[in-house]
Amino acid sequence: MNETNTSSRKTTGATHRTDDWQTYPTKILVVLTLFAIYGTYRAFENNWYEVGNLLSPFYSPKLEFSWWKFSPALLILPIPGLFRATCYYYRKAYYRAFFGTPKACAVTGTANPRYTGESSGIWTLQNIHRYAFYMATLVLGVLWWDAFQTLFAAGHFFNFSYFQISVGTIVFFVNVVLLSGYSFGCHACRHLAGGCLDSFSSSGASKTSLSIWERITKLNEKHEMWAWISLFSVMGADVYTTVVARHGIPADPVLFSMDMITNLVAK
């Protein structure tokens, strides 16, 4: 019963597909590689990550200890890194783009009669995804805090006479909203919120679970999209912070502030 295949399609990459199946894995390969290079460079750079009320998401929360001589980013980035690396969507993306298991559907992948997938070796670590979700959610909480910081001039947090909206505010809020869309559409979160139940109607609590589960399911259906746009937004927030820190494009242009209102009224 073990023989397969009628035609000669045993070699990797062999297929009779006539549509464009190469573009998807190629795009992923390029984007993930560029992101990894940029992320690694920024993590080790240990500079230009904080200016005024902006703190780059790559360095937040800022963990500075006397015993740690290297970049603080190296202490925090493993959390979002692990979260994305074990994400069910990114797994599909990198297995296809980097490992060819398979590159595309009905295209011969790296066939291996001893293949065990995620059931053995280092790959069983994928099962810790929900713990990565817990930790990444804490980090996300800090990033929301950072976004709120941008609503006040540096050094005046929660002083409403210093309320302002700058370009940085927009960049940071867009980023945390997209990151939240990604995190709360997570399959592990969907499971924990209600997917683990067999019956939704049995109690008041399980009915609440159902309504949360349904909302998460809505996000989860577009998890791939959230995964990409939040990756770009987090990079965008970092790039913006670096550029302001380095070149001070007049120290994060303010679009709205209480001073503006006062001046307007005085006129």
Next chain:
Amino acid sequence: MLEARMKVWRGDKNGGAFKEYKVPVETGMVVLDAMHYIQREIEPDLAVRWNCKAAKCGSCSAEVNGRPSLMCKTRMEGFAQQGQEIMVEPIQAFPIIKDLVTDVSWNYEVNKRIQPFTPKPDADWIIYQEDIERVQEFRKCIECFLCQDVCHVIRDSNRKDAFIGPRFMVRVASLEMHPLDTGDRLKFLKERGGAGYCNITKCCTEVCPEDIHITDNAIIPLKERIVDEYYDPIARFFKHVFVKK
């Protein structure tokens, strides 16, 4: 009249080759109609399995231009209008019997290994829609085995010995998520069903003619249930202390 150039695989377990046919294309024609035309007008000994011609029996699975598809659901016009040759061959993951017909009996053997529906003896058979909706999606399965065919674990690595394949992950999900079922198939799924062999690359979902979200709604939730039981001590504790099945 538009004419399609078709290449159909002809042969048996000893080998075979693609053979060319010219088939007139009519409006609304599907690949299965073309196979019937060949049988009727050119070569009556072409072997093809079919039954409903309505994408509901799951018999006519094949690969059309390299894509695992139901022949009765795949239109000819699109290909023919672009002047594209249409290549039809049997599904690749199972042993060939003749021409487009393969031996899919392995699947039925796998099915027997799954603990069947086991309701509570005193079950209340009034079931609410919200409790059964997930399972209803899985019940749409027509057992075409296109997902089994495209799954690289079966197709490329031929691990039929270790992995039950997406179709049966769907079946297990339909039982595990059933509000009245009392069976526990997680140990089977982890140890003998090979749930960990699936690397969630989603080809099964891409080809399913019933649009079942196999990976997102069946396989990943099952993987998470396995995590509860085998990889997450906290969840395991809560499950055993607070949840009674």
